[in-house]
Amino acid sequence: MTDGPAQQYPPPGAPPPADPLPPATYPPGPFPAPGTAPGPPPGPQPGPGPAGWAPYPSAPGPRPAPGLLLGAAHKPGALPLRPLNLGNIYDAAFRIIRFNPKATVGAAVLVTAVAMVIPIVVTLVLTLTVGIAVDASGELDPDASTADALGLLAAYGSLLVSLVVAQVGVVFVTGMVAHVTRAAAVGRRLGLGEAWAATRGKRWRLIGLTTLLYLAFLVLLVAYVLLWVVVVVAVGGEPLPVVAWGVITVPAFIALCCWLWIRFYYLPVPALMLEPIGVFEAIGRGWALTSRQFWRTFGIALLTVLIVQFAGGLLTFPVSIAGNIAAIAAPEYATLLLIVTQAVALVIQNAFVAPFLAAVTSVQYVDLRMRKEAFDVELMREAGIVPA
Template structure:
């Protein structure tokens, strides 16, 4: 038996029934499906729909502002190293190739000089690489000429590495916005700044040399006027750590960032030094920590790469003492080429990335890079 009359369903096409429960005061009924959205309440701002470029899909997500090797935001240590390796990997000719080229050309000089001297006048060098004291004058002069040409070539190679550092600064600037530079393009980008770059190198190295000479002269004075070893020991305990700390401080504030500043900004030698000084202001410890860690890594890796070549040279000098000078020069040249192939690009890339990072932190450089990459900042 049913408790009441059976419920009748409406026939097809009949209008929907009216809700017997009235809507609460202040509520807005839902619009029927397919109807246009209601206008925004008064006082609400609508999302602007101005014409112009739009970010590509995904650019507003986590990896949004990374059109190239670097995320366009303040960088972490991992970002800096990852960006440096990406720059080297995707621009090998303008980084590794340039470092190998300048080093190999410079080291070709002592190799040729030593070859000629070895098979003409002879070179008086023993198995340890030292000049034989019992040799004739011509043999001794040959050894001095070979070693002198090696020293000169090392200096020339370092000048070449300075030019490579300037090229890598332009490579880093281009990689930040997703562009690659070849060897010719990177070299052309340094046009008009090459002599300034060499002058900058001379200025900063001369300043450090004068500082070192002044400290050595102070040691000479202290030793002369001290009445015994106690004052000299006390002087050393106080001034040696202070001098090392001063050198580290000047390295970051005075020496570390002027090269990318000179390459990428319309400044001269002293203007570049001032730019490096201002960028590292209030950022000394972070910059110093990353720079010191980078130097340790680069020198360790470079040493590991050059150790096998040095061992081959030592074995050759023991096996054929008459060609000891030739083995020494050949292995030194090859070791320096291999070492610079990694050390020079890596140090230059990390330095340039740190320059970009400091400018993004202090000068909103990331906004300029986004604009150049075609990204509309959110």
């Protein structure tokens, strides 16, 4: 891929560099420095980006004027090209979402809404045909027939299926946001179609990686539950040893899950998306990048999860209240109203939670690479910045 023509600008009075770095393409929008020149100056066509990175389409637009390049040398896009602090990471995540809304919020809303159509249609058909006899809380009426019970089972079963489908869609959104973050770091903006196209060749690997990680956690959880069963049987159900076992092992199990989350689960997705590696190599990259950076990475990740869960709860609380009130007012449609309410609440929650979590994770991936591998120099080279 080739970007639009651009030109290197040496400091005033200095001779031009003998081996200029590849210039950047600055799309119209928020990332270029203010006061840009009205049009691109003539210059050579740049070559492809650094090895291992997928090329991104570049929109034509103004380039920085000669006197402004060095002033914005360390922030050509959404984040400073240097090791980041917490404020930089959150600011970059918000900027990425704000200036790439279709590829972040739009993608999350789209996949969740499509998935939630399934239970709404199934429940609507069942309600208008066989009927579903439930009370206002959504529980089956004791006097309901077998058909009503099967209808309720089908309605909530379809909701469970749609939740799985929505989660798969969110996995793809996470991969897209990784590409959006990488492009935003060098001052480029990706639309929904461009971000989706950037995941080509890695989609099945992404599904495989996610499935592997979920299965590994499921095996760990089942093993811990079986240990509980063995202990309870071994002590004959005596309460004191069981309580002691719980006091010791529950905190230890939670700590183990947190450690595994950061070392194995947290960074493999952006690594898989943005590097020419496979599933197991991506897990290894996550391990290597979080080495000697566990507590800092864990603190930012945990704080982010707490923030998005609290904010998501605030956003969906009015919808849940409205759904419960509507179910009480129209009990014959209680199941349909509750399903619709949960679908709308999930769409609203994912519109905020999924893009922000994915953006923060991807920015942390870039930050750790800048800290450990001088990745900021590589990004500067791609952005066309000549280090002073």
